[in-house]
Amino acid sequence: MSLIVIGSVAYDGVETPHGKVDRMLGGAATYISLASSYFTKVGIVGVVGDDFAQEDHDLLTGHGVDTEGLERVPGKTFFWQGKYTPDMNDRETLVTDLNVFADFEPKLPASYLESKYLLLGNIQPRLQRMVRQQMKNVKLAGGDTMNFWISDFREELLATIRDWDFLLINDGEARMLSGETNLKKAAAKILAMGPHTVVIKRGEFGACLFRKDSYFIVPGYILENVFDPTGAGDCFAGGFIGYLAQQGFDIEGKIDRHELSRAVIYGSVMGSFCCERFGVERFRTLKRAEIDARFEEFRQFTSF
Numbered sequence: 150m151s152l153i154v155i156g157s158v159a160y161d162g163v164e165t166p167h168g169k170v171d172r173m174l175g176g177a178a179t180y181i182s183l184a185s186s187y188f189t190k191v192g193i194v195g196v197v198g199d200d201f202a203q204e205d206h207d208l209l210t211g212h213g214v215d216t217e218g219l220e221r222v223p224g225k226t227f228f229w230q231g232k233y234t235p236d237m238n239d240r241e242t243l244v245t246d247l248n249v250f251a252d253f254e255p256k257l258p259a260s261y262l263e264s265k266y267l268l269l270g271n272i273q274p275r276l277q278r279m280v281r282q283q284m285k286n287v288k289l290a291g292g293d294t295m296n297f298w299i300s301d302f303r304e305e306l307l308a309t310i311r312d313w314d315f316l317l318i319n320d321g322e323a324r325m326l327s328g329e330t331n332l333k334k335a336a337a338k339i340l341a342m343g344p345h346t347v348v349i350k351r352g353e354f355g356a357c358l359f360r361k362d363s364y365f366i367v368p369g370y371i372l373e374n375v376f377d378p379t380g381a382g383d384c385f386a387g388g389f390i391g392y393l394a395q396q397g398f399d400i401e402g403k404i405d406r407h408e409l410s411r412a413v414i415y416g417s418v419m420g421s422f423c424c425e426r427f428g429v430e431r432f433r434t435l436k437r438a439e440i441d442a443r444f445e446e447f448r449q450f451t452s453f
């Protein structure tokens with residue numbers, strides 16, 4: 150396995166101005182794994198209940214995702230329900246039923262321990278740290294977090310991201326974590342917390358990658374119809390780390406700024422595909438050639 154992904158595997162209920170689905174496959178680790186599977190060999194670490202459908206398991210394995218680290222225990226799979234605002238830039242969480250996720254203690258199969266790339270999806274920082282410490286030979290590790298951990302588990306989160314190479318975070322959360330309103334200042338403060346690379350995601354407005362001495366900015370891909378933005382941030386993460394893993398990118402060697410920029414573009418590409426259908430639907434038909442074509446489109450519309 151090249152890349153290990155950890156996080157929630159869920160059933161989601163989602164309402165957007167384009168429709169409503171009461172229950173469908175979701176979860177951060179699901180989206181990250183599916184998106185990164187187009188680039189590299191992925192192993193997933195998570196937990197599901199005995200209600201987890203075989204066809205959902207098959208969608209993961211059909212993308213080549215290794216599920217040895219996906220534990221199945223008695224009980225119900227994590228359930229999340231959200232409703233988007235009419236402009237879809239914001240959402241309200243209506244239900245979070247942790248179910249089997251409440252007692253989740255990540256267990257890494259022996260076959261995952263030597264993997265070189267690690268993406269820690271949005272879960273309790275203590276668990277993210279536990280996994281990071283077990284993976285001794287990782288070349289590149291980083292992940293995601295959310296407002297709840299920033300506000301209520303701040304010290305634990307700071308101790309966790311100290312060991313990360315990169316942090317992927319949305320603009321509101323970057324402001325919250327840093328205490329700075331200005332994104333450049335926010336990024337500088339976050340870089341001082343440990344990660345040498347921070348990517349601030351700005352929803353439909355794109356993303357900015359910051360390092361100590363440089364930055365790279367990409368606009369959002371303009372879709373005619375955004376059906377469901379759920380998972381777009383996770384798919385961004387999947388495209389970003391997936392591309393770096395595919396390239397065998399080694400942060401300890403020469404740091405190639407251009408490869409990091411390309412990873413941000415692949416992240417943006419995967420986030421945009423995710424929004425084109427409800428839930429994970431787009432991944433049932435998406436082909437690598439479509440991904441590379443959209444990458445080239447990004448090159449054209451940002452060139453001047």
Ligand code: AMP
Pocket residue numbers: 157159160161175176177229245271272378379380381382383384
């Ligand atoms: P995103 O839209 O990228 O923020 O990711 C949405 C996914 O995160 C959904 O599929 C949810 O199942 C999952 N999710 C929502 N809340 C949580 C939470 N508290 N912990 C872990 N995963 C969550």
